[in-house]
Amino acid sequence: MAHKVIMLACAGGMSSSLLVTKMQQAAAAAGEDVIIFATGVSAAERVVAERHPDVLMIGPQVRYHIDSLRAKLDIPVAVIDMQDYGRMNGQRVLEAALALIQDK
Numbered sequence: 001m002a003h004k005v006i007m008l009a010c011a012g013g014m015s016s017s018l019l020v021t022k023m024q025q026a027a028a029a030a031g032e033d034v035i036i037f038a039t040g041v042s043a044a045e046r047v048v049a050e051r052h053p054d055v056l057m058i059g060p061q062v063r064y065h066i067d068s069l070r071a072k073l074d075i076p077v078a079v080i081d082m083q084d085y086g087r088m089n090g091q092r093v094l095e096a097a098l099a100l101i102q103d104k
Contacts, residue, residue: 006097007047008038008080010059019080022090023097032098041065048073054101057093060085076100 006023008016016038027034039047041062048056055075058065060082069077078100084092 004032004034004098004101005051005053005055006034006036006094006101007044007051007053007056008036008059008093009041009044009047009056009062010038011062012040014038015061016059019085019088019090019093022088023094024090026091026094030094032094034094034098036094041069044069045072048075055097057097057100076103 008020010016020036020038023036027036037051041058044056053075056069056073056077057080058069058077059080063079066077066079078096080093081096083089084096
């Protein structure tokens with residue numbers, strides 16, 4: 001079982017799927033034991049309850065959900081940096097997610 005679980009959420013879960021792949025590659029290269037998956041933001045609460053991630057990173061296009069998600073969830077929730085998201089910079093998003101897990 002992985003030590004850390006990172007969940008990404010965007011409008012439909014599709015654009016963040018490519019970012020998941022990039023993050024998994026970065027994690028493998030760094031020797032990080034993580035599970036990373038994506039879903040649509042509309043299903044985020046249900047998926048958190050089912051899969052118990054350590055952190056939720058949401059796409060910049062759904063940043064308006066941040067306050068609601070933070071109020072309802074007991075895990076760190078953050079918006080993915082717009083440039084990192086647009087460039088699909090898996091390394092930087094992974095680092096941001098791991099920092100949030102470490103700080104909780």
